[in-house]
Amino acid sequence: MPKYSMSEDNVEEKQEKEQPSVIIHEELCKACGLCIIHCPKDILEASDKINELGYPTTVVAKDGCIGCANCYLICPEPGAVTVKKP
Amino acid sequence: MTxxxxxxxxFFDTxxxxxxxxxxxxxxxxxxxGxxxxxxxDQIAELGLQDQTIFVGPVGCGVFIYYYFESASVSAAHGRASAVATGVSRANPDSVTISYQGDGDLAAIGTSNAIHAANRGENMIVFFVNNNIYGMTGGQLAPTTLIDQTSTTSPTGRTVLNDGHPLKMAEMVAGLExxxxxxxxxxxxxRNVRQAVKVIKRGLEIQRDKKGYAFIEVLSQCPTNWKKESKEACDWIDEVVCKQYPIGVIKDVADQREAQIRLAERVEFEALADQLGLTTDDEDTSQKIEMLQDELRFKFAGFGGQGILSLGMMMAQMSMEQNMEVTWLPSYGPEMRGGVANCSVVVGKKAIGSPAIESPNVLVALNRPSLEKFGPLVPEEGLIIYNSSLIDQVPDNLKGQVYALPATDLASDAGTVKAANAVVLGFVARKTGMFQLSDLENFLRETFKKPAMLETNLKAVLAGWNAAEKD
Structure with a gap:
């Protein structure tokens, strides 16, 4: 993580630069689909990619993550979802 | 700050x-x-409790938590997690003890364990995962199954008349003092997960501050046994399960309670060993067998019916009569005859720690599968004696000193193939230098009452004894 001073101006500048993001670790996904229905921005989708576990994995289909972490919280497989919220 | x-x-990564x-x-x-x-x-890591957390796992779908959490863990027998956690908590008053149990485990088989641990107010947090069903065994009716809910053992739905009311554990526990x-x-x-996070954090803080017993019931979906899609199962919790099991904090009096620590008296091993009479470091002068090692670990193995267990028994009994420390541990399949059998005998100068054997000093293999299975476990200085009448091929990965003894043939010469074990007894007695021929004779005379049997076995033992000399 880059170091920056905690003065308010700088923090705001930082927030403008970095957007919230979500990563689905496809090799851990069991395709229960709960993250898809709980995403308020509908950016997650079921794909037809089959992973090593034999499940059609979920993918991040669009930009627009707001970092609400709904997908992280509801995902039943620890480690399958990472959300970064600046 | 991101x-x-x-x-x-x-949580372990891999x-x-x-x-x-x-x-x-x-x-x-x-x-x-999951x-x-x-x-x-997340909450354990956030509160910095990872190094002091001890999990007690249940029997049920949660059984593998010891694989997943990077903390200390103990597995308990079905239903006993709260009782085991009591011991863990008292023996480690500085730790955070977590008992993780399902509804079949906590509310059915282990109800008394759970209720009494709660009633004693042990310092532990109990996670009670309630999915209304026995999940691991395939969806049978549990005490927590809802009215009208179908399961494999209530195909037409649970009825109050037949199965009683669903057990509300959180309310029951809250009713205790x-x-x-x-x-x-x-x-x-x-939304519910966010609420759960807050309650779990509160529970773990109570444990950190040693305030006593915390009970968190977690309504969990079981898509597999409810036979629903994940989404349907989650909706069903909101629509049906929460109506019968309302969510929320039922009791929280932690702020009014003082920290409580039960001082467990630590018993040092020496004191315990003394009480049990195990502290004899002095040489026992009554022991009559000269042994090079402190402990000889015998493995006798072969087909059922070859006299394997009696061979081990004879070895153990003879050693016992010479005042040695002895254990005898048989292992055999469920077959009435045939099958494979083996037994482990440990003869030692001092008290024996375990009757189970990982690497035998002496292996007697009366058939080929036994030689292949146990042969490679014998260390270099160990003896491997195999029955060359039945084994024509010796594995090439053996490290020990290998002796071929045609036990079945020698026994047949002595009168009956059933005496192959006596042949081996004579051979082993001489090879290890543990017994004299007279010891063997005396022992056989005490063991076999029928003169004909005695005669045959004496001959067989002598054949084995002589075979040991030739080598």
Whole structure:
């Protein structure tokens, strides 16, 4: 993580630069689909990619993550979802 | 400051305790166990409790938590997790003890264990995962199954007349005097998970501050046994389950309670050994067998019916008569005849720690599968005696000193193939230098009452004894 001073101006500048993001670790996904229905921005989708576990994995289909972490919280497989919220 | 939601350091990245070294849990897609595991791990890491956490695992779908959490863990027998956690908590008053149990485990088989641990107000937090069903065994009726809910053992739905009312554990625990926190949460929607996170954090803080017993019931979906899609199962919790099991904090009196620590008296091993009469470091002068090693570990193995267990028994009994320390541990299949059998005999100068044997000093293999199975376990200085009448091929990965003894042929010459074990007894007695021929004779005379049997066995033992000389 880059170091920056905690003065308010700088923090705001930082927030403008970095957007919230979500990563689905496809090799851990069991395709229960709960993250898809709980995403308020509908950016997650079921794909037809089959992973090593034999499940059609979920993918991040669009930009627009707001970092609400709904997908992280509801995902039943620890480690399958990472959300970064600046 | 970027907030990152990711796999907690309190959870293994790769499950290195599991032989398959996998990265995914064994839970079904959509199962609430994984969600609960994740948020418990998050909170443990956030509160900095990882180094002092001890998990007690149940029997049920949650059984493998010891693979997943990077903390100390103990597995308990079915239903006994709260009782085991009591011991863990008292023996380690500085630790945070977590008992993780399902509804079949806590509310059926282990009800008394759970209720009494709660009533004693032990310092522990209990996660009671309620999915209304016996999940691991295939969806049978549990005490928590809802009215009208179908299961494999209530195909037309649960009725009050037949099965009683669903057991409301969180309310029961809240009704007791001792518990400081009793709550019911759910993990079916992000909103409920957020609430669960708060309650779990509160429960773990209570443990950190030693305030007593915390009970958190977690309504969890079981898509597999409810025969629903993950989404349907989650909706069903909101629509049906929460109506009969309302979520919320039922009791929280932690702020009015003082920290409580039960001082467990630590008993040092020496004191315990003294009480049990195990502290004889002095040489026992009555022991009549001269042994080079402190301990000889025998493995006798072969087909059932070859006299394997009696051979071990004879060895053990003869050693015992010479005042040695002895254990005898048989192992055989369920077959009435045939099958394979083996027995482990340990003869020692001092008290024997374990009757189980990993690497035998002396292996007697009367058939080929036994030689292949146990032969490679014998160390270089060990003896391997195999029955060359039945084994024509010796594996090439043996390290010990190998002796071929045609035990079955020699026994046949002596009168009956059944005496192959006596041949081996004579051979082993001489090779190890443990017994004199007279000891063997005396022992056989005491053991066999029928003169004909005695005669045959004496001949067989002598044949074995002589075969040992020739080598």
């Amino acid at each position: 907030k990152v939601f990711e796999k907690s350091p309190a 499950f290195t305790r599991k032989p398959s070294m996998q990265k995914t849990t064994h839970y079904c897609p959509g199962c609430g166990h 969600t609960l595991n994740k948020i418990i791990a 001792a518990p400081v926190l009793s709550a019911r949460v759910a993990v079916n929607t992000p």
